Amino acid sequence: MSAAPDLAGVELGGTKMFVLRARGREIVERVMIPTTTPAETLGAGAALLRRWHEAAPFEALGIASFGPLRLDRAAADFGHMLPTPKPGWTGADIYGALAGVLPCPATIDTDVNGAALAEMRWGAGAEGEEAEGGGPSDCLCYITIGTGLGAGFALHGEPLHGAMHPELGHILTRRAPGDAFAGVCPFHGDCIEGLVSGPALAERFGVPGDLIAADDPRWDNVAHDMAQMVGTILLTMAARQVLIGGGVGVGRADLLDRVRAKVVAQLAGYLPFVTEDTIGAIVRPPALGDQAGPLGAVALAMDALADASWR
Template sequence: MNDLLIGIDIGGTKCAVVLGDKKPEVLERIEFPTAASPDETLEEIFLNVRNFLDGPDGKNVKCIGVSCGGPLNSRTGTILSPPNLPGWDNIEIVNRLKQRFGLPAAIQNDANACALAEWKWGAGKGSSNMIFLTFGTGLGAGLILDGRLYSGTNDMAGEAGHLRLENDGPVGYGKAGSFEGFCSGGGIALQAEELFGRTMSAREVCEAAAAGDAAALGILENSGRHLGMGLSILIDLLNPELIVIGSIFARCGQYLEPAAQAVIRDETLSAARDVCRLVPAALGEQIGDFACLSVALSCEEEVFDNQA
């Protein structure tokens, strides 16, 4: 039997514990609602990890990886009060996993974990310098630089959503006119509510655009233009060969990319622009599972390197 990995995906409303291999293939998966308290949720997580380890393939599990919304400290393995997880204050989840199960464990924020997954198995496979943008409910970036995940001094690298693109505009990441305000599900919904006078999700805006609604197409063109502004900064600053964009862009990029590319052509240095491709994420709806498994795989590779 090949080496196996356990991944843990912790979200604000639901969690998943996944048993998988390095292909990657998900062999078993348990999903459950995130409980009101961290202790309840952690006990449910630990119970499912134990069930996988006690199963017929448990002896082949080499590492445990955790993907969770930030802020967190990947070096100490601590979850630091994420806004979508009230009460999760200074939770030393990696140490608790190591002590309980005697296996190496690691944690990354969800953007970094998704970047690792797309780099190892998805659209970024084979690249050395790649940026992954979430473009989901919010906007965050995971950075692969010179063939390694780059997280900065204290895991704050990649907070691209906080960049200000305009003096005013939809609020994202607590800042009016931010990259996240223009390029996220929440930001698109805010623009739609202002224009249509009613609550609309980003998915509904994309559906309206697909039906030819001029106002919806205008919202997405505006989002695409600001996407190009944000990407131009990243291209000139980091000189990536590949930018992989997930979620909303992967579903309706045809309404976003033309405006984005027009801005990129005008704003970036040609030498950096010419070597950079913009592509949708490839791992689809399973990216959450693959993300936490990729953290486990990176943990195993680090352990192996340290033993070599």
């Protein structure tokens, strides 16, 4: 049996970046770097990767970054940050700054696509018996709800791309009757991110969502909006699992129960695989917990190593 490969991973978030070393899927070292300016943050990450590689060479690098990102390898700005509300980061060359210091295969994707890939291979999607129909999952969605709302999809073992990557946070959903909350998205107002993200909850409630009691009736509108999002995913992608993570998703099991009930009610029996008996296995927290993100970078590194066309 061949030894597990030595891999490098970077999980770049809006407030912090993790640079990690892994042996196979086992993370053996991880360093946190605050996300400040691109030059400072990416420069520190690149220096660490170079130092580690000189001591023990890496076989591949996976970069899982917040977006939006240019992921078309034929584009002149491949691996760059597209227009983003994060000050100073529009146009930043994420891929070039990090992959450029290592003479090994490398790839980049969104952090949520990476997390979806990790969950499909090693988490909820690999649990088999809980997936509708049995066996490993062939279609899975990973959602993180916190400062914003991001979603990634893993389909038949690969992250989903098209013209770019999914931007589920900005879909428009049918509002709950009588809900007049305007939303907080600077682009769209009441898109799903503008309705249920952490800042949206603080605006709805007047205080952060984690200070609101579980039985507060105002959660009904939040659950309605989240259920609209989940229903859209199930109707368009026929996903076997919709994993809801992040501070809003993981921190409130009571909210997920409300969402599950509303998904079943809103779909009204149209999807035969979504029932009161199955919804608990379909809409659930990530099986990998807070390790889905870093393991997403590892999964991307493994894909880079397996892909002979990396350069």
